[in-house]
Structures are given as C-alpha cells and as structure tokens.
Amino acid sequence: MQYRTLGRTGLRVSVIGIGAGGPSRLGQRDDIRTEAESVALVLRGLDAGINFIDTAEAYQTEAIVGAAVAKRNREDIIISTKKRLRGENISAAELRAGLHDSLRRLRTDYVDVYHLHGLRPQQYSYYAEEILPVMQALRQEGKIRFIGVTENWSGDLEHLMLQRALLDGHWDVVMVGFNLLNQRARETVLQPAIAKDIGVLIMFAVRRALSQPELLRSTLEQLIASGEIDARAINLDDPLGFLVEEGAAAGIPDAAYRFCRDEPGTHVILSGTGNPQHLDANLASFGRPPLPPQISARLRQIFRQAHSVTGG
Ligand SMILES: NC(=O)c1ccc[n+]([C@@H]2O[C@H](COP(=O)([O-])OP(=O)(O)OC[C@H]3O[C@@H](n4cnc5c(N)ncnc54)[C@H](OP(=O)(O)O)[C@@H]3O)[C@@H](O)[C@H]2O)c1
Structure with missing residues (x-):
C-alpha cells in the first residue's frame, strides 16, 4: 500500500480511501448487503492496508464504520465525516449536535477530519464567518483534529466554492470532484492546493459513467x-x-483510479463500493504502476475542454 502525507495535516494516509457514500454506500443504498457484510467490507479494506475512511451524517453509514473501527486500533485509522447542510444555513448549535451524534455512531471521541458537506458557493460567506469559528473551537476541545470542506460538484461545476476556500486558507483538507472525464479541477483546485499544502481528497474518480458502459456512452x-x-x-x-x-x-475503473492517483496534488482517492470483488480489484489497481505517459497524455488531450459532466 502506498501512503502519502495529507498536506499540512501531516497525517500519513493510504492513497486509496474507503468511500462510504456515493452510489453504493458500502452496499447499503439499495440494501444489497446486510450491515454485517458492510462491516466486513470495511474490515477487508483496513486489513489490506487502507487507513482512511470517508463517511457522513447523510450517508447513514457512520454506525457501520464505527462497528468496523471498534474491531481494530482506532489510532491507526483516519476517520473523515461531514455535517449535512442540505443547502441551508445551520446554526452553531446544530453543528455541535451533529458532531456529537456522529461521534456516538462512530463510537469514538474525536474525528480526524470534520467537513462541511457539499457547501455551495452562495453559502460560503455565512459558513466561513459563523460556522468555521465553531469548528475551530471544537478543534480546541479535541473533538476534531482537522477542518475540511467538500463541494457540491454537480451544482458547482467550476469549483467556485473551493476556489474561495483555497484563497482563505482556513481549511486543512478539501474534497473535490475530479476524474478523467472532467479535469477542470487541475488548474482551479489542485494547483492552488499544492501551493498552500492543503490536503486533497478526490471524489467521483469512477462513479457511474466510468463503471457502467451504457452511461459512459451517453456521457x-x-x-x-x-x-x-x-x-x-x-x-x-x-x-x-x-x-x-x-x-x-x-x-x-482501473484506468480511472490510476489516472486520479497520479495527478499531482491529489492525496487520497476515495473508492466507493459495496462489492468485495470490486474492492479487491480496486486495491490491485492502486498497486499498479502509473498509466503509460502516452495514455495519460491522450486522456488529457481528449477531455481537455470537457466541463459540463461529473460522470455521476
Ligand atoms: N460532496 C461530497 O462530500 C461527496 C459527494 C460524493 C462522494 N463523496 C465521497 O466520495 C466517495 C467516493 O465516491 P463514490 O462512492 O461515488 O466512488 P467511486 O469509487 O468513484 O464510484 C463508485 C461507483 O463505482 C462502482 N465501482 C467501484 N469499483 C468498481 C469496479 N472495480 N468495477 C466496477 N464498478 C465499480 C461502484 O459500484 P459497486 O458498489 O457495484 O462496486 C459505485 O457505483 C463517496 O463514497 C463519498 O465518501 C463525497
């Protein structure tokens, strides 16, 4: 397993992270898996060397993550979770209550990275002024180690919220949508994040269009x-x-994950699955060498102007 330093957090993170949301939610979205099977899937990833798990209040998978982490050494695992915003301006009390509930479901007394989930550009000022100080206080209290923010990519294809967040420099970690079909984040997010040494989590590396041939064709x-x-x-x-x-x-999917892994500025590539065979295949992908340079260059060339799809 390859590990990287998550920017200024200094955390050593596996380059593949378990994504407990997305279309699969560890197999829980369409009840494909029992909860015990989903816990086993997380343990399978941890035992293969993954040490980063991303979940969220909204995914309803925090309890599954908590059950898996309880079977291993908590200090060895980096847990990222998020406060649901639903496009509204939540209060400081709601943020505190949300973290309290997440900690209970995760069976832990701290999270490594706590994010605002899917923050929209028009909400940014309110959250930076009113809620960020609350997150900083929670950090002082030892309940959050690092502060993060994730974008609402389908509603913010130009990454406007993250562009502002990176200018501010308040956030230790950002989560951005990036894949071979839409590489816009290279200039707008990844390059500024490199300059400021911000931790970068990648979502949508494969998603639906790069795992379902008919959707790839229509995209x-x-x-x-x-x-x-x-x-x-x-x-x-x-x-x-x-x-x-x-x-x-x-x-x-193999090419799509490796393409993201080798993009400068990315740290953890989140991989979401409810299928143990897919998890094994994805672990194998992350063990493979970079794509041949002429193939990466061809993918960059074909999709250099693409900006209107997420592949979701
Ligand atoms: N705004 C936000 O904060 C936000 C938004 C979206 C996602 N996220 C985070 O990012 C994570 C990653 O996103 P994602 O879950 O969409 O991940 P992804 O890894 O890009 O795509 C997951 C999809 O690909 C399929 N898949 C995975 N491996 C496969 C393989 N080897 N062969 C065929 N199909 C495969 C999965 O289906 P199977 O279950 O059948 O494998 C699932 O439908 C999420 O889990 C979540 O933690 C955050």
Missing part, C-alpha cells in the same frame, strides 16, 4: 453534442477501449 455523446470533445477522438462502439487494447489498464 460521451453529450460531450460530443456540446462540442466539448471531438467525435473523431472516440469510438462510441467501444468508448475508451484503447485503454485495454493497448494493455495500459485492466479495465476502465
């Missing part, structure tokens, strides 16, 4: 129709087939 059709990619660069009958044909990758 690419959308990008061609909008003029964001050149139809001649893609064979719609076998989109991105060159990744596998040329022996660069074991499959599209």
Whole structure:
C-alpha cells in the first residue's frame, strides 16, 4: 500500500480511501448487503492496508464504520465525516449536535477530519464567518483534529466554492470532484492546493459513467453534442477501449483510479463500493504502476475542454 502525507495535516494516509457514500454506500443504498457484510467490507479494506475512511451524517453509514473501527486500533485509522447542510444555513448549535451524534455512531471521541458537506458557493460567506469559528473551537476541545470542506460538484461545476476556500486558507483538507472525464479541477483546485499544502481528497474518480458502459456512452455523446470533445477522438462502439487494447489498464475503473492517483496534488482517492470483488480489484489497481505517459497524455488531450459532466 502506498501512503502519502495529507498536506499540512501531516497525517500519513493510504492513497486509496474507503468511500462510504456515493452510489453504493458500502452496499447499503439499495440494501444489497446486510450491515454485517458492510462491516466486513470495511474490515477487508483496513486489513489490506487502507487507513482512511470517508463517511457522513447523510450517508447513514457512520454506525457501520464505527462497528468496523471498534474491531481494530482506532489510532491507526483516519476517520473523515461531514455535517449535512442540505443547502441551508445551520446554526452553531446544530453543528455541535451533529458532531456529537456522529461521534456516538462512530463510537469514538474525536474525528480526524470534520467537513462541511457539499457547501455551495452562495453559502460560503455565512459558513466561513459563523460556522468555521465553531469548528475551530471544537478543534480546541479535541473533538476534531482537522477542518475540511467538500463541494457540491454537480451544482458547482467550476469549483467556485473551493476556489474561495483555497484563497482563505482556513481549511486543512478539501474534497473535490475530479476524474478523467472532467479535469477542470487541475488548474482551479489542485494547483492552488499544492501551493498552500492543503490536503486533497478526490471524489467521483469512477462513479457511474466510468463503471457502467451504457452511461459512459451517453456521457460521451453529450460531450460530443456540446462540442466539448471531438467525435473523431472516440469510438462510441467501444468508448475508451484503447485503454485495454493497448494493455495500459485492466479495465476502465482501473484506468480511472490510476489516472486520479497520479495527478499531482491529489492525496487520497476515495473508492466507493459495496462489492468485495470490486474492492479487491480496486486495491490491485492502486498497486499498479502509473498509466503509460502516452495514455495519460491522450486522456488529457481528449477531455481537455470537457466541463459540463461529473460522470455521476
Ligand atoms: N460532496 C461530497 O462530500 C461527496 C459527494 C460524493 C462522494 N463523496 C465521497 O466520495 C466517495 C467516493 O465516491 P463514490 O462512492 O461515488 O466512488 P467511486 O469509487 O468513484 O464510484 C463508485 C461507483 O463505482 C462502482 N465501482 C467501484 N469499483 C468498481 C469496479 N472495480 N468495477 C466496477 N464498478 C465499480 C461502484 O459500484 P459497486 O458498489 O457495484 O462496486 C459505485 O457505483 C463517496 O463514497 C463519498 O465518501 C463525497
């Protein structure tokens, strides 16, 4: 397992992190897995060397994460969780109550990274002025080790909220949407984060479009129709087939995770699954070498203008 330093937090984190939300929620979203199976999935990841888990109040997976962490050494695991905002301005008391409930479900007395979840650009001023000081106080109280913020990517495709957050420098960690289909965050988020040594968590590395062929095709059709990619660069009958044909990758999810892993400025690539075989495949992906440079360059070239999709 490869470990990296999560920017100025100094935390040593595995490059693959368990994402307990997304379309799978550890297999809980459509009741594909029992809770015990989801706990076993988290333990499988931890025992393979993953030490970073991202969950949230909104995902309803904190109790599963807590049950898994209780079976291992808490100090060895970095827990990231988030306060649900629902597009509203919550109060200081609601933030404190939310953290209190998260700690109870997680069976711990501190979280390593506590985020505002899906903060929208128009909410930023209120949260920076009114809620950030509360998070800083919770840090002083020892309940939060580091302060983070995650974006609402589908509603903020230009990463406007994170651009402001990175200018401020108040946040230790940010979570940003980035994948081979939409690489806009390279200039707007990753480069400023490198300059300020901010920890960066990547979401949407694979998501639906890069794990479901029919959705990949429709996403690419959308990008061609909008003029964001050149139809001649893609064979719609076998989109991105060159990744596998040329022996660069074991499959599209494999290429997608490695593409994000090797992007400068990224620290933890979150991987969400409810399927133990997918977890094993993803662990194998993170053990593989970088994509060949000509393949990475081709992916950067094809999607350089793409900005209107998340792949979600
Ligand atoms: N605003 C926010 O704060 C925010 C928003 C979104 C996500 N997140 C965080 O980011 C994490 C990562 O996002 P994500 O869960 O969407 O992760 P992801 O890893 O990009 O995509 C997960 C999707 O890919 C599928 N998948 C994973 N590995 C696969 C494989 N080897 N082969 C085929 N399909 C595969 C999963 O289905 P299976 O279950 O079938 O494997 C799932 O549908 C979330 O879990 C959450 O922690 C945060």
